[in-house]
Amino acid sequence: MDNNSVYKVFADHGYSLVLRGFSALDRYWDLPPLPFVWALTDADIPAIARMFETLRFPGVDLADGAVDREKQCWYFRCIDDEALEKDGLFRISPASGESGDRPSYRLLSFFQDAATRRFQDPFGLYPLLRRLRDGAKDDDAKAAAASAANIPDGVRWWDLNSGAGMFRTLTEGAIIISRYTLQEDRNNDGRALRKIAAFPGDLAPDPVPQVEAQRVLLTSLMVSPRPDLGLELLKISGFVGKFWPELAQLDNVDHSKEFHPEGNVWKHTLETFRYRKPAGGGAYDLRLSLGLLLHDIGKPLSESSGARRFDGHAEIGARAARKFLERLEFEDPLVADVYFLVKNHMLPAALPRLPFSRTGEVLESPLFPTLLELYRCDESSSFKGLDGFYDSSAAYQAYLKNRRNPYRSADGKKQIPVQIGNFQIK
Numbered sequence: 001m002d003n004n005s006v007y008k009v010f011a012d013h014g015y016s017l018v019l020r021g022f023s024a025l026d027r028y029w030d031l032p033p034l035p036f037v038w039a040l041t042d043a044d045i046p047a048i049a050r051m052f053e054t055l056r057f058p059g060v061d062l063a064d065g066a067v068d069r070e071k072q073c074w075y076f077r078c079i080d081d082e083a084l085e086k087d088g089l090f091r092i093s094p095a096s097g098e099s100g101d102r103p104s105y106r107l108l109s110f111f112q113d114a115a116t117r118r119f120q121d122p123f124g125l126y127p128l129l130r131r132l133r134d135g136a137k138d139d140d141a142k143a144a145a146a147s148a149a150n151i152p153d154g155v156r157w158w159d160l161n162s163g164a165g166m167f168r169t170l171t172e173g174a175i176i177i178s179r180y181t182l183q184e185d186r187n188n189d190g191r192a193l194r195k196i197a198a199f200p201g202d203l204a205p206d207p208v209p210q211v212e213a214q215r216v217l218l219t220s221l222m223v224s225p226r227p228d229l230g231l232e233l234l235k236i237s238g239f240v241g242k243f244w245p246e247l248a249q250l251d252n253v254d255h256s257k258e259f260h261p262e263g264n265v266w267k268h269t270l271e272t273f274r275y276r277k278p279a280g281g282g283a284y285d286l287r288l289s290l291g292l293l294l295h296d297i298g299k300p301l302s303e304s305s306g307a308r309r310f311d312g313h314a315e316i317g318a319r320a321a322r323k324f325l326e327r328l329e330f331e332d333p334l335v336a337d338v339y340f341l342v343k344n345h346m347l348p349a350a351l352p353r354l355p356f357s358r359t360g361e362v363l364e365s366p367l368f369p370t371l372l373e374l375y376r377c378d379e380s381s382s383f384k385g386l387d388g389f390y391d392s393s394a395a396y397q398a399y400l401k402n403r404r405n406p407y408r409s410a411d412g413k414k415q416i417p418v419q420i421g422n423f424q425i426k
Contacts, residue, residue, distance in 0.1 A: 006037075006067075006074060007114045009051050015043040017115070020077075021108040022175060022220070028110070028119065029133055029180065032283035034220055037074045038063075039114065044078050061167070061207040062216065073216075104164035104172045107132075107157040132157060132180060158192050160199070165206025169199050170237050171213070175220045178230030193229060197237040214243060215328045222289035225278075228270035231293075235266070246324045247293070249300035265296050271381035277373075287334065287367075291341035291374045294321040298342075318343035340367050341374055348375035348392040356399075363399050372396060 010017040018040045019027065026033055041048070048065050049055045058066045063075035103109055110129070111120035121129075157176065160169065173196040209217065221227040231247075234240045241248040251266035272292045278284050298317025302310045321342045325335045344362050348371060351359060362368060376389045 006069060010041060010043065011115055013043070013047065013051055015041055015047065016113075017041050018120070019112045019114055021103055021110070021172075022179070024110045024112040024119065025107070025129075025180070027112050027117075028129060031179070032223075032281050033072070034223065035072055035286075036216055036220070037072055038077075039074060040077050040079055040111070042079060043076075048076060048078075058212050059207075059210045061209055061213045104160060104169040105157060105176065106159050106161060107176060108172060109161065128157060156192075158195055164203060166200040166203040167206050167209050167239075169196065169203055170234060170239050171209060171217045173199075174230035174233045174239075175217065175224065177233060178221045178224040178227045181225050181229075193233050193236075197233055200237055209243065211327070211329050215330060218244075218328065219286060222286050222293065223284045225284070226273070227289065227293075228273045231270060244324070246297055246320060250296065253300050265299050268381055269293060269296060272377040275377040275380040285370065287337045287341065288370050288373055288377075290321075290325070290334075290338045291345070291370070292377055294324065294338060294342050295345045295374060295378065297321055297324070314343055314346045337367055337370075340365065341371055344371055345374055345378065348372055349379075349388050351392040352395045363396065368396065 007017055020038050020040050022034060023036075023038045043051070045055075045065050048067070052067045055065050055067055057064075058075065064078045065076045067074045067076070106123050106125060107128070109123050110125065111122075112118065113120070158173065177193060177196075221230045224230070231240070234244075235248065235251065247266075250269055251264060253265040254263075269292065272295075273289070276284055276288065276292070294317065296310075296313065296317065297320045298313035298315070299310045301316050301320060302313040304310075318339045322335055322339045325338060347354075347359065347362055356363075362371070365371075372389075372393060375392065376386065379386055379389050
């Protein structure tokens with residue numbers, strides 16, 4: 001069932017549906033959609049349960065109800081039908097926010113009617129939205145001109161709605177920074193990042209993010225253009241140390257400055273995201289991104305052995321990565337794929353020198369191109385250069401060529417087929 005089918009189900013039952021926050025902003029920015037859809041509806045929970053037999057309840061910090069539809073999860077907040085205008089739009093005002101679920105930032109008080117595609121802008125933030133969108137796409141000169149736009153009351157995107165809670169402010173701020181590559185933060189050396197990190201001490205506590213909320217957060221960061229910014233915000237605010245201590249340990253392990261000028265393992269990990277390439281339509285691969293996030297997670301757990309400072313860190317890290325992802329309840333196939341990437345992330349560097357007996361099983365995996373891309377991002381964030389990546393790519397191309405050649409084995413050795421009747425024996 002695609003998105004249009006979901007809209008139609010609500011319409012056929014006489015209910016309205018409005019996309020909110022990130023889902024509406026992605027439409028405005030024309031970004032590849034997240035694996036999640038956030039929506040408001042005047043249908044109550046019993047009504048949604050009658051429409052969707054698979055309705056579940058993810059917890060108060062996420063939604064009143066959720067429905068998993070193929071590649072996306074819909075998160076519904078239910079509001080009173082008295083909040084509807086005569087034309088079917090929701091009555092959402094700067095004073096009240098939406099019923100029962102006030103967004104932390106004014107930027108997220110942005111909506112789109114799912115059926116008509118009409119945007120709702122209760123704060124009058126269109127000038128700000130245009131500035132942020134165009135500043136992210138255009139060059140510095142155009143961005144500077146856009147910054148002179150007439151923003152109402154000097155509004156900045158990180159301005160908070162009253163009543164915003166601590167965790168919601170951090171998590172939604174991290175997604176905003178990562179997803180929209182905001183010109184404000186890039187041009188001011190992380191001013192917004194530092195500003196948001198200072199908020200929690202002044203904010204009221206709200207529900208601690210449960211497992212599903214943490215998984216939604218991490219996934220949203222990983223498929224966004226700049227996860228490094230959101231992750232850094234979560235680290236300096238203390239969120240990573242509290243909820244994802246496996247990642248926090250990366251900041252305590254120094255790297256050799258000779259090959260890793262970016263600094264310690266945490267900084268190196270963040271730097272690798274800068275070299276990802278989006279797929280068609282601008283989407284980022286979740287498997288690759290999680291592989292990059294976790295590829296060195298074994299270094300804080302490993303010990304030195306001779307010249308090998310982080311001996312066995314790939315195997316150790318694969319096990320740690322699996323435990324981390326399982327704790328956040330990621331799906332088993334994804335966990336297995338990331339385990340493969342982390343366990344084998346050192347192999348591409350040695351591929352041109354290793355015999356096929358050592359590499360064949362990994363080369364034959366459909367995940368090897370992703371593993372090779374992880375290696376490229378890893379090497380790009382260091383002083384090593386990409387010579388090793390090009391050599392490994394050539395070795396992989398040779399393997400693919402040999403595999404198609406009936407006169408050579410997969411490792412390139414010549415073999416002469418012998419024809420016996422209708423059978424060919426190599």
